[in-house]
Amino acid sequence: MILSPIVLTGATGYLGSHILTQLLAKEYEVRITTRNLQRTQQDPLIKELLDKYPGKLHIYEADLLEEGSYDEVMKGAKALIHAASPFKIEGIKNPKKELVDPAVIGTRNVLNAASKGDIERVIQTSSIVAVYGDAIDVEMIEGDTFSEKNWNATSSISHQPYNYSKTVAEKEALALSLTSKWSLASINPGFILGPALTKRTDSTSVDFMLNLLNGKMAMGMPDLYFGVVDVRDVAGAHILALENQDVKGRFICCNQSLTMLEMSNILSKEFxxxxxxxxxxxPKFLFYILGPIMAGLTWSYVKKNIGIPLKFNNTRSTEELGVEYRPVQETIVDHAHQLIKDGILKK
Structure with a gap:
């Protein structure tokens, strides 16, 4: 059964814009939310989509932290994809205000509004960091591979606050689902890379790619591992979960674990x-000395993450959702070409 209209939060973000374009391409009617209606109406991508899909895209004002502000957009809608949540790991001054409250209170307000309406299906964008907090957590699990049964139990508001915010937000959604009429599936993406649909630069993924290409890592880089996944594949996973209403629970959406050096080597071959x-x-010891000064890496982060391999089991996403991951080389090279084409990375 096709569930439409669909409410999508975070539609102008890096991932949300891909979810939106894929939904519209499949002829869904989509309602998106924004804190600033006028600004969103002038967004180049939104203007393009409004023209391309007349009558299919509707914009509503709502605020994650304002109780009741999502009530109107939920009326008559059949499904919700909740992708709005801040992704920020540097320059955090007040983690509760900047990360935890928007993630947890926002999830609560959005899902309570869904329960008041006719929503039958909810897809939540969680994160792989709700599965683990630091790479060293692998020592706490059976085997050496993280799966959906694992939960991040080591992050806190003072250590890895972003990871903590995603964990408590996913648990909040799970708790609310137990007493609601809608069914829930959570998508837990790894580190999302791949070409953006907008020229926005306020993205951790953009910063990461620029740092690999602009010389910041030319003298050397930390031995850090990332579970990489393409933004286009993550968007597709949300829609697959939306359309397969029999699937529930968590889905790790991660293609392959790569080090920063392996990603740099892919870029070197292309450029x-x-x-x-x-x-x-x-060497790791240098980051105990230079990390806090040059990269904002705490001693705790260095100790618990540098030089520790990461592995993830993505079987549920491939076998139950049917996600077909594109090669990581394509993801990384396409992302770099997009940054060059849009003038974000200078030749």
């Missing part, structure tokens, strides 16, 4: 010497 791409790993 040669056009950019100052790093080609070596610096």
């Amino acid at each position: 040669g010497k056009k950019y100052k791409i790093g080609s070596r790993v610096l």
Whole structure:
């Protein structure tokens, strides 16, 4: 059964814009939410989609932290994809205000509004960091591979606050689902990379790619592992979960674990010497000295993450949702080309 209209939060974000375009391409009627209606109406991508899909895209004003502000958009809608949540890991001054409250209170307000309306299906964007907090957590689990049965039990508001915010937000959604008429599936993406549909630069993924290409890592980089996944595949996973109403629970959406050096090597093969791409790993002890000054890496983060491999079991996403992951080389190269094309990365 096709569930439509669909409410989508976070539609102008890096991931949300891909979810929105894929939904509209499949002829769904979509309602998106924004805190600033006038600004969103002038967004180049939204203007393009309004023209391309007349009568299919509708914009509502709502605020994650304002109780009741999502009541109107939920009326008559059949499904919800809740993708709005801040992704910020540097420069955090007040983690409760900047991360935890928007994630947890926002989830509560959005899902309570869904329960008041006719929503039958909810897809929540969670994160792989709700599965683990630091790479060293692998020592606490059976085997050496994280799966959906694992929960982040080591992050807190003072250590890895972003990871903590995603964990408590997912648990909040799970708790609310137990007494609601709608069914819930949570998508837990790894580190999302791949080409953006907008020229926005306020993205951790954009910062990461720029740092690999602009010379910041030319002298060397930490031996850090990332569970990489393409933004287009994550968007597709949300829609697959929406359409398969029999699937419930958590779905790790992660293609392959790569080190920063492995990603740099992929870029070097594509771009040669056009950019100052790093080609070596610096020893861990240097980051105890330089990390807090140069990269904002705490001693605790260095100890618990650098040099520790990560592995994830994505079987549920491939076998139950039917996600077909594109090669990571394609993800990384396409992302770099998009940054160059949009003038974000200078030649």
